Amino acid sequence: MIERVAQHQSRFRTPGLGPDARGVAIGPVGVVLLPSLERLVAFLRAAGEEGALDELLDSLRIVQVISPLRTREMVVEVQASSSHRLDRLAAIARLVGAMVFTGSGRHFVKYRDAQAPFGYDIAQLLDDPGDLGLYHDRFAQPYRVDKDIALRDLLLRLAPVAVPRARIESPRTLYALVRTGLGDSVVGYLARWAVPARVAVVEWQRGGTSDLVERAWLLQLNQPAQRFTNLLRSLPGVRLFVPDGERAVVEFGHRHPIPLSACAPLFGSEEMVIFRAGGDGAITLSVRPPFVDVQTVTSLVATSPATVENVKTSGVIGSFSLPLKLVPTGSAPKRVAAAVIPLGEQDTLGRMLSVLPPAMLNRLFVAFTETSIYLYGHDAASVVPLGVLYEDLGENVMVPLGWGLSPPIPPDVLRQLARASGDARLFVTGDKTPITSIPQSAFVPATRVLLADVPVYEDALIAPPLDADLPLPDLWPTPPGVLTGIMSPGARGELPPQRTSPAQLDAVTSSHDPDAGGASSGG
């Protein structure tokens, strides 16, 4: 039925067949034979994913054909501009179990494969090729054209398929189709939360046998937060869509069987197509709806009742007036955060601080009062074996190590009762005045207070160095004369011109070479 093409073969029986630049026999048209509509969709999807679909669209034609056995098969015709394009097409077709032919008119022969790198030629033409005669190494049969299928109609008829939950990505732009009754509430909600969203009202005919015109609000949300996506998704009457390409949106959580981004030329530049899932069909909006910001369509009329006036709040009245005491506690001690040292131990403390390692010293802060020295530093104050160690209860409230508060009130409540300012550290001493407050600003790094004023002797250099950038005085200005151009002070700013070209340099200097011509011999 068919025979292999030899290298440099130039005569073929197949009409329109000829060798291309690489010697591969191709005709002007390539034909892909697909056994069913599902395979056709799979083929288009694979071509779209691979990026080949958008360049095929201008010459793509889908035809349903009937074989002599009355089976319906699908044929995709494309312009075979080069064997490279057909090679890519053949690779995709093999993936979905389709066959690729090439030729022209009504006769199409199998495209090249591994067994025949230069392609095939028909051994004998069919007597009656019908509308389409396909020649394969296993069959040669005529086909009759049943009908043409427009790719746009095919796209609109296909229903989006669900995407596994794990592969759903958070969209950058989200569209929401909201039933008319919900529109005000949803838009008002989004406006109150200052969500960057725009809204438009869309209308479309239900189609089919019905003349009903449906109406809904279409919201466009830019980079919505996840909680808005979840909220809108959970609302009955709201359907979410994500863009696929510039002119189509597909229901959120679904994808169209064919990549719509590769099919943009099939839709008009002003058109917007909304693909709904669940067999509801696609909505084609002939004009892209004019979106406006949700803030502009939100009603500003306050509907709440009048503001309540003259309300008096009454504070907490009465207390039990229990004394704040320190009691020994059996709980495990927390980390030591501070130490309170009597002022009489100042010299001892100073000598201890002076021998601490620098890393430890850097973490210590000191505040002086008339009676005590407050040493603060997490994990550092415990190294000083003087005074009373304090642990931090939280909220900058310190209690002596091994003691607890009685009554056991939380530290934040204690701060409120003590009316302490926010930056104060509270030391619960348990004395007659049980709390001592030291402002945090009173604590200075311990490294600052170790030394008093350090005497500094400012030594002077004997003379500035010879290469110091000291300007010379102009005691004797340069007189005009032979060296005027050389000595003038302004001459310094002028840079020399670009280096003369090597040819010119050689021409001047090649005639004299002191070293090479240095020898003069005689005798």
Next chain:
Amino acid sequence: MADYGSYHEFVSRFVGPLVMGGRVEVRDLIGPGVLLPWMNPVDLDANVVTKIVDTLRTRLAKLGPVGSITGLPLDALALAAVWHNLLSMTHPEAKGRASLRRKARQWCLAMLEWAGVPHTRAEVSLRHGVLCGLARLRRVDTHVTFWAGYADFIGVAPPTALVAWPKVRRVREDRTDVPLMELLAALDAEDSDPQTDLVSVARAAFALSPLTDFAIADRPPAFAFEWTPPGVNALADPCLRGAAQRMILARGTAALRAVEQATVRAAKGELPQGAARLLLRFHLEMAITEGMSSKPTAPESRPQSPQGSQGIGPQGPSLASQPLAYDAYARLGYARAARLTGLSPDVVQRALPIDPNRSLPKDPPSAPLLARAGAVEVRT
């Protein structure tokens, strides 16, 4: 052959040996166009530059304290290129070639004009640091005699084959060292065309590096030391003045005489008063420095000078090396000399006692300078 358009070649083969000592290679003329690529050299070898800068710092440290020198300044390299061209033109074969001399003069003047006068102490010091080796520069000429004849080699070593088997071939080599000043004498043109005059270029090159100018003050008459505005302005800096005095004193009597004669010539010309005062101070300081460095002798135990001796006398023969300075000192007296130099009068008196019995010359050498400086003469 090395191309001196390359920064690395010039620095490693010419500037490096000039500063550190060794064999300086003189090649073809260098045009002013190389300065622009040298501003941002693409082939800078940091090791070589660091070695040169270290030596330069060591040399300058003998003159005074030196800070951190980061690299070779381009104005000093431009002056080095000028000196390279001048040395290249000292070849005997270049003497009669007017077009070549004209081109060398034009290029050297362009580079000198670009380098300009030094404006800061650092520029003066670093220029001298690069060029201080000029004083030691000499060309080795070799006259080779062998059994069949003789050959002269100017500035290059004779080929090995020519001096092989010296006994068999009766080879005899006579090496002659030609110092820098004799080399520069070859720059004198045969004709009087100002366009081929390279002597004025060499003078200008000396003037633009004042410390180098002082360091080689004892020069033949064609290149005699003269006071120039850059030199006087450099002396106004106390550090540079001290360095210049030490260099001139170290050079010896000939240098001292050359400087004093230049001062006398300048004082007889158009010397501004400020410059004259500075030169007076310079000479006084140099005299006191020399007096202090002589063997200290107590004034009362010092032997009386013989009657009729010329000059100030009691310091020995070294005092005769600065007649101008001593004459000015004697005429000004201790107190004014001390005030001019900023020293204690006692120190000045101890360093340079004035002989009250000295004879007064009819034509005192320091008279023009004192008059120019507006100094009042004091009889002591």
